[in-house]
Amino acid sequence: MYNSAKQEYAICGVDTEAAIAAIKDIPLSIHCWQGDDVVGLDGGGQLSGGIQTTGNYIGRARNFEELKADIKKAFSLMPGKKRLNLHASYAVNPTVDRDKYEPKHFAEWVKFAKEIGADGIDFNPTMFSHKNIKDGLTLSSPDEAIRKFWINHCKACLHIAEYFADEFKSPCLVNIWIPDGFKDVPADRLTPRLRLKDSLDEVLSCGYDRSKVVAAVESKVFGIGVESYTVGSNEFYQNYAAKNNICCLLDNGHYHPLEYVSDKIPALLAFYDKVALHVTRGVRWDSDHVVLFEDELKEIAKEIVRNKATDKVLIGLDYFDASVNRLSAWVTGQRAMQKALLYALLTNHSALKELQDKADFTALMVKQEEYKTLPFGAVWKEYLKRENLSEDYLTEIREYENKVLRERV
Numbered sequence: 061m062y063n064s065a066k067q068e069y070a071i072c073g074v075d076t077e078a079a080i081a082a083i084k085d086i087p088l089s090i091h092c093w094q095g096d097d098v099v100g101l102d103g104g105g106q107l108s109g110g111i112q113t114t115g116n117y118i119g120r121a122r123n124f125e126e127l128k129a130d131i132k133k134a135f136s137l138m139p140g141k142k143r144l145n146l147h148a149s150y151a152v153n154p155t156v157d158r159d160k161y162e163p164k165h166f167a168e169w170v171k172f173a174k175e176i177g178a179d180g181i182d183f184n185p186t187m188f189s190h191k192n193i194k195d196g197l198t199l200s201s202p203d204e205a206i207r208k209f210w211i212n213h214c215k216a217c218l219h220i221a222e223y224f225a226d227e228f229k230s231p232c233l234v235n236i237w238i239p240d241g242f243k244d245v246p247a248d249r250l251t252p253r254l255r256l257k258d259s260l261d262e263v264l265s266c267g268y269d270r271s272k273v274v275a276a277v278e279s280k281v282f283g284i285g286v287e288s289y290t291v292g293s294n295e296f297y298q299n300y301a302a303k304n305n306i307c308c309l310l311d312n313g314h315y316h317p318l319e320y321v322s323d324k325i326p327a328l329l330a331f332y333d334k335v336a337l338h339v340t341r342g343v344r345w346d347s348d349h350v351v352l353f354e355d356e357l358k359e360i361a362k363e364i365v366r367n368k369a370t371d372k373v374l375i376g377l378d379y380f381d382a383s384v385n386r387l388s389a390w391v392t393g394q395r396a397m398q399k400a401l402l403y404a405l406l407t408n409h410s411a412l413k414e415l416q417d418k419a420d421f422t423a424l425m426v427k428q429e430e431y432k433t434l435p436f437g438a439v440w441k442e443y444l445k446r447e448n449l450s451e452d453y454l455t456e457i458r459e460y461e462n463k464v465l466r467e468r469v
């Protein structure tokens with residue numbers, strides 16, 4: 061089947077061998093928080109910040125050991141290069157508060173990430189699920205002590221990121237997302253943003269090594285309980301990032317339903333060296349459903365591949381589902397992203413671009429449709445085979461569920 065697929069693609073000018081070779085080199089940053097419903101290890105308590113997991117599927121990882129075991133199992137079923145994406149709330153046995161976290165609180169994670177063959181670690185300050193979120197605000201709080209606490213937390217995270225970069229000889233992405241906003245019509249939309257701007261200025265002035273750490277800001281249009289206004293909006297962060305020479309992180313669940321991140325990627329690539337992504341699936345009001353091999357994901361992958369931006373776009377997963385087996389959610393989403401990238405690599409983009417430039421939109425439409433029925437599945441299977449994996453991951457996950465997850469009661 062693979063050999064005949066190879067020939068069919070060759071007729072379109074696509075080299076399947078080159079595509080398989082290329083996909084192996086595109087790292088995906090795998091979020092640790094799918095394993096425990098974003099609870100974390102530092103006792104922050106109930107998930108807050110306008111994000112939620114729903115469902116009560118058996119076997120949530122309740123501690124570091126269980127989370128590591130689940131990540132290890134999930135990684136073993138994921139093809140391709142993987143990084144591990146941690147949140148600060150996953151500090152191991154901290155005896156200090158988040159503003160004082162140090163590399164040592166993550167040393168066990170480094171050891172583990174190396175053990176499972178991760179290519180690097182990415183990092184996120186955790187500005188939710190904590191007692192110092194006052195009236196829903198963190199870096200934009202009018203309370204100076206609160207604002208200072210979160211500024212110090214972010215600074216601490218930048219330094220921990222330098223440690224990750226050193227350990228893996230690979231730059232670490234530090235993504236700043238805050239839940240700050242208001243449920244109802246604000247009296248002042250500007251001042252909270254000025255305070256956020258000031259906080260970020262102070263964070264970035266901490267003297268972190270820009271060759272090791274890529275700092276990013278993640279915008280969001282609304283959250284649960286913050287429906288009317290978010291301080292960290294898209295325009296705010298895009299301008300902030302451009303003026304301060306940092307990176308924007310686009311989460312494809314964070315925009316209006318008819319705004320597409322696939323269209324934003326090339327817009328930002330015109331101005332930025334790097335663009336970071338949180339790949340997720342928005343469904344109505346929820347921004348965090350499990351990633352599936354759907355049209356918008358395919359378009360996102362096309363923009364990365366056809367603009368030769370596989371080393372400029374930092375791809376990370378960000379979703380959390382507690383209603384299905386959590387390992388299955390992890391693997392399904394990771395494989396969906398890999399499929400989308402492979403699908404994009406199996407396209408003769410220069411031929412299609414030529415049609416666009418010649419304004420032959422008739423042929424462009426027809427050719428684009430043709431790709432949809434090429435034997436993509438055969439190439440995907442071949443890639444999995446070469447990664448020593450099969451298409452079926454459910455059987456192994458079910459075994460793990462019966463042996464390991466069912467014991468967690």
Ligand code: RNT
Binds near residue numbers: 184338
């Ligand atoms: C929330 C943001 C943020 C979080 C993670 C846990 O809407 O997408 O990235 O999902 O940091």
Ligand code: ZN
Binds near residue numbers: 237
């Ligand atoms: Zn996100």
